[in-house]
Amino acid sequence: MIQKLFTEYPEQDERKYYDLLVEQVKTRMDNLYKDKERALRDTHTKSHAAVKGTLEIFDIDEEVIKRELNKHASLTSSQLNAISIKQGLLSLPKQYPVWLRFANGRFQVENDYVSDTRSMAVKVMGVEGERLEQSYESKTQDIIVHNSEFFFVKSIRDYYGFFSAVVESDEATKKWLFKHPRQFLALIKGTSQFPKSLLTQKYWSSSASALGLKPNFDASKTSLVPVEYPAVIKYAFTPVSSQPPHDRIPFQSRPGIPKLPFFDRAKALGLAPNQPDNYYRDDLIQSLAKPDAEYCWDFGIQFQTSPNMSIDDTTITWKESESPFFTVGRLTVKHQIINFEKQYDFCENLRFSPWNGLAVHRPVGCINRLRGIVYPVVASYRYQKQGLVHNEPTGNETF
Numbered sequence: 001m002i003q004k005l006f007t008e009y010p011e012q013d014e015r016k017y018y019d020l021l022v023e024q025v026k027t028r029m030d031n032l033y034k035d036k037e038r039a040l041r042d043t044h045t046k047s048h049a050a051v052k053g054t055l056e057i058f059d060i061d062e063e064v065i066k067r068e069l070n071k072h073a074s075l076t077s078s079q080l081n082a083i084s085i086k087q088g089l090l091s092l093p094k095q096y097p098v099w100l101r102f103a104n105g106r107f108q109v110e111n112d113y114v115s116d117t118r119s120m121a122v123k124v125m126g127v128e129g130e131r132l133e134q135s136y137e138s139k140t141q142d143i144i145v146h147n148s149e150f151f152f153v154k155s156i157r158d159y160y161g162f163f164s165a166v167v168e169s170d171e172a173t174k175k176w177l178f179k180h181p182r183q184f185l186a187l188i189k190g191t192s193q194f195p196k197s198l199l200t201q202k203y204w205s206s207s208a209s210a211l212g213l214k215p216n217f218d219a220s221k222t223s224l225v226p227v228e229y230p231a232v233i234k235y236a237f238t239p240v241s242s243q244p245p246h247d248r249i250p251f252q253s254r255p256g257i258p259k260l261p262f263f264d265r266a267k268a269l270g271l272a273p274n275q276p277d278n279y280y281r282d283d284l285i286q287s288l289a290k291p292d293a294e295y296c297w298d299f300g301i302q303f304q305t306s307p308n309m310s311i312d313d314t315t316i317t318w319k320e321s322e323s324p325f326f327t328v329g330r331l332t333v334k335h336q337i338i339n340f341e342k343q344y345d346f347c348e349n350l351r352f353s354p355w356n357g358l359a360v361h362r363p364v365g366c367i368n369r370l371r372g373i374v375y376p377v378v379a380s381y382r383y384q385k386q387g388l389v390h391n392e393p394t395g396n397e398t399f
Contacts, residue, residue, distance in 0.1 A: 003307040005073070007228045008364045011312075014223045017156045018373045021163065025374050028167045029381045032108075039385040040348070042378050044119050046109040048102040048198065048281040050347030051288065052395070053333040055124055055299065059093040062086050065326050072323050073305035082230045084212050085301075088129055088360040089141050090328055097395030098331065099123045101347055102198045102284060105146065105191070107166060111277035113257065113265040115191040118280070119146045120203045120237065121352040122331070125395045132362060133219065134355040134372055136379075137392040141357040143235055145203035148190035151314040152183050156366045186315050196252040197283050199295040199333065205235040207371075208304065208311050209354070210362040223369050232304045232311055232364055234318060236325055237297035242332070246296065254279065285339045293335040300325030312366040343399040349388060351379050 003009065011017075025042060033039035062085045070080060086092075104110065105117035122143040131138070153159045158180065165176035177184040195201040211231040221227055240246040256269045271277055287293060305323040310316045353375045354363040363371070383390060 004226070004228060005075075005079070005307055006230065006232045006304060007226050007307075008222070008232075008311050008366075008369075009226045010223045011156050011366055014156055014366070014369070017160045018370070021156075021160050021370065021374060022377055024160070024163055024167050025377050026381070028163070029378065031167065033381075033385060037386070038348075039382045040109070041382070043107055044103040044105050044121075045107060046104040047344070047347045048104070048278075049284045049338050050343055050350065051100045051102065051284065051333055051338060052336055053098045053100055053331055055096045055098045055122070055329055055331050057090055057092065057094050057096070057299075057329040058327070060086055060090060060328050068324075068326070069303055069305070073303065082212075084230065085328075087212055088358040089124065089127055090301075091129075096124045096126055098125065099350065099393055099395070099397075100333070101350055101352065102280065104280075111266070112279040113194070113269060113271075113277050115188075115261065117146045117148050117191055118195060118198055118201060119144065120198065120201075121145075121350075122237075123350065123352060123393060125393060127358065129358045129360070132355055132357060132359050134353075134376075135357060136351065136353075136376075136390065137356055140392065141361065142352045142354060143205065143357075144352055144354055145205050145235060145237055147193060147195060147201050147203055149204045149206060149317045150186060150190060151206045151367055152186035152190055153367070154183060154313045154315045156370050158183065159367070159370060183315065193251070194254040194257045196254050197287060198280050199284065199287055200239045200249045200252065202239055202251070203237045203297075207314050207354070207363065207368045208232050208234050208365050209368075210360065210364050211301070212360050213362065227364075229362075229364065233301045236300045236302065237331055238300060238325070240296050240298050240330075242294040242296045246298065246330075248298075288333070288336050288338055291335055293333075295333045297331040298325075298327045299329035299331055300327050302326075311364055314365060314367050340399040346397065346399065349382075349386075350393065351390060353379075 028042055065085055066080055101121040103119045105119055124141040127139055127141040153162055162176055165172040210229040211233050239249040258268045266273060302318055302323050302325045309318045354368055355372045
């Protein structure tokens with residue numbers, strides 16, 4: 001089947017897998033937390049810290065971006081005219097308060113020297129506009145990004161197979177990965193970096209979002225038939241210097257990590273065998289405690305410019321040589337003291353989902369559609385376990 005630009009496509013029997021995965025997630029959460037007082041997330045389990053920041057949206061020159069975009073994509077004049085960049089979160093130059101949750105990606109809490117992805121979940125507050133019907137907050141926009149350009153599972157069916165293996169046992173998980181070598185290699189590649197600091201790391205959304213909806217958009221048709229959008233984009237936060245001209249900060253590795261994976265990392269780092277390694281939390285606390293601390297990221301959007309840049313298969317990287325990121329804002333984090341027990345609890349109890357936000361930024365692609373089904377199950381389990389009532393963050397929280 002020839003695929004079209006800005007279009008997401010359903011999988012065969014997709015909705016059947018929704019129900020199967022919901023049951024597997026419930027089983028997984030019970031296996032981990034049924035007899036415990038507190039339930040953590042099923043993925044990105046290890047929280048490092050909640051950090052306060054500011055997201056500034058620039059006064060975007062829409063015509064300049066569209067002219068540059070047209071150099072990379074074969075768009076008809078009607079397609080180009082239908083793209084509206086200045087809408088939703090991007091509609092006006094404005095500064096928004098944000099909460100950031102930094103975390104590791106694994107299913108369980110591990111030492112930070114264990115191979116993993118690192119994530120930054122961004123909660124933008126004070127965002128006005130028509131909401132997605134799945135939103136559980138009234139004036140926030142969640143953007144979830146990781147230090148990998150791609151996700152290692154390519155379809156909902158494969159995610160069901162992988163997650164079912166995780167629920168069964170570690171041995172079953174290994175068998176599934178060996179039977180899916182392309183996705184196994186993607187997992188190894190995506191978890192191979194050990195950044196020196198999460199405050200100078202680049203983060204990508206890996207999955208895509210719409211930029212606007214067509215007048216005849218019908219949410220009930222998604223996951224059943226192909227659905228086309230005016231534009232589809234991905235997000236990235238690129239670390240830059242805090243002072244003009246805001247040069248990009250190159251990647252730096254955590255000191256002391258052996259390059260060969262079979263080396264004893266604890267020994268190489270000078271840690272006792274049973275000594276916990278919370279390097280990234282410690283670094284966040286120490287770095288932000290400095291009175292002159294200031295860290296910045298350019299907030300960028302990347303357009304799908306070819307159907308080969310798959311929306312549904314998130315193992316496929318959207319190459320910047322084929323579609324560059326356009327900077328539309330800047331995220332800034334300054335000096336703050338974050339080593340409070342109540343703030344850590346606040347971090348643990350924050351709720352994030354790409355489905356919490358504005359309708360015009362609707363998440364698209366199979367992994368996002370799956371997130372819309374699974375994330376509420378995990379969140380409900382976590383909150384019910386502790387008898388918590390969800391409170392929408394405002395940015396005015398103090399600890």
